[in-house]
Amino acid sequence: MRIYKVGGAVRDRLLGRPVTDIDWVVVGATTEDMLAKGFRPVGADFPVFLHPKSGEEYALARTERKSGRGYGGFTFHASPEVTLEEDLIRRDLTINAMAEDDQQNLTDPYHGQRDLEARLLRHVSPAFAEDPLRVLRVARFAARYAALGFTVAPETLDLMRQLSESGELQALTAERIWKEISRALMEDQPQVFIEVLRACGALNVLMPEVDALFGVPQPQAHHPEIDTGAHTLSALEQAARHKQPLTVRWACLLHDLGKGLTPKEEWPRHIAHEFKGLKLIKAVNERFKAPRDCQELALLVGEYHTHGHRALELKPSTLLELLQSFDVYRRPQRFEEFIAACEMDARGRKGLEERSYPQADYLRGAATAARSVAVQPLLEKGFKGPELGEAIKRERLKALKAYKETASI
The missing domain is CATH 1.20.5 (Single alpha-helices involved in coiled-coils or other helix-helix interfaces)
Structure with a gap:
C-alpha cells in the first residue's frame, strides 16, 4: 500500500497558495485492506474512505470508462493493480494530475509543473471530452487563477467547444451546474468564468439569455463601455471586488437580461427592459434551481434597479412602494443586498468604477424613516x-x- 497526496493540494502548494482540502489516493490496496486499518467507506460508485482520525478522503486508485451521457455516465474500476499514473491520467487538467508522497517527492507524468510555470490550464488526455462538467470546472479554475496570469490552452478550449456543441452539456443535472456556477461566482474574478464559457460556446447553451447581451449597445452617455454584455461582466467584477455575497453576484449577472429582447431598431435605448427581463430571469432561476434567496433578489433587482439609480428623484409614494416591495420591515437584509447590487451596477461602467453612489445612503435613510x-x-x-x-x-x-x-x- 502506497499513499499519495493528489490534485489541488499539490497544485496549490506549488503555487504558494493556502491548501484547504487534501485528497489522497491509495495505490496497491483493496477495500478489505482499508477497512482493516479503520477507514470508513463513503463512496457509493467507487471506493472512497474517510480516515479514522483526520476525516480526510482516501480513494483507491482507479480507472474509468465512459458508459453513458453526462457527468455520471462512467464505470469505474479499482484494484491493487491500478498504477498511480493510470489514476492520474483520468483527471481533468495537468495541474491537477500531480501527486506527492510523504517526503514531498513529486510524481508528474503529464507535465503539470511545466504548465503551472507557463500559467496554462491544459487537459491531461483526450478523455477530457468525455465529461461535460469539465467545461464548467475549467472555466471556474480560469476565474480562480486569472489574477496569476492563467489562461486556457487553445487545444483545451477546442475540446470544450466540441463538448458544448455535442449536446452533452444538456445531460448535466441542474444541481451539478448550479454547484459549479455558484462556486465560480464566488471566485476573485467571476467575470472570467463567463468569458471562458462564452469563448467555448457553452454560455449560449447554458445561459443564452446572458450570451444574447453581447453586441447589444446602450447609450454611451450612461454607459461609456456601450456593450451590454461587457457592462454585465464589469458589474460582476465590481461585485467580487467589493466582496459581495452570492445573491448580489447572481443578481448582477442577470439584472439586464431584458436588454437582450430590445428590437435592433430601438437600439441603443431599452425602454421597459426591467419588466421585459423578468420572464428571462425567472427562466434562468428555474433552469438551475437557484436557491430561493438568489432567485428573489435577482427578480427584485431586475425589476427595480433603475429605481435604485433614480432614488433621489423618486416621489415619496414611489419610494414607499419600493420599500413595500422589498418588505424592508421584516427583511432588511434583502433591501441592503438590493442597494449593493445597484451600486455594483453603477460602478460596472467604464471609467466610473470609483464614482460615489449617494443613492445607497439615501435609500438606507428612507428605509430607516x-x-x-x-x-x-x-x-x-x-x-x-x-x-x-x-x-x-x-x-x-x-x-x-x-x-x-x-x-x-
Missing part, C-alpha cells in the same frame, strides 16, 4: 384590520415626505 413609524399609537387610536394597514401606510408616507425634505436641504 419608514421603519421608525410606531404601530402601537395607531392601535391605541382604535385602528384595526384593513384600516390599520392604511393608517400605517399614511404615517410611513408622512415620514418619507419629511425625510425627503430633510435630505434635500
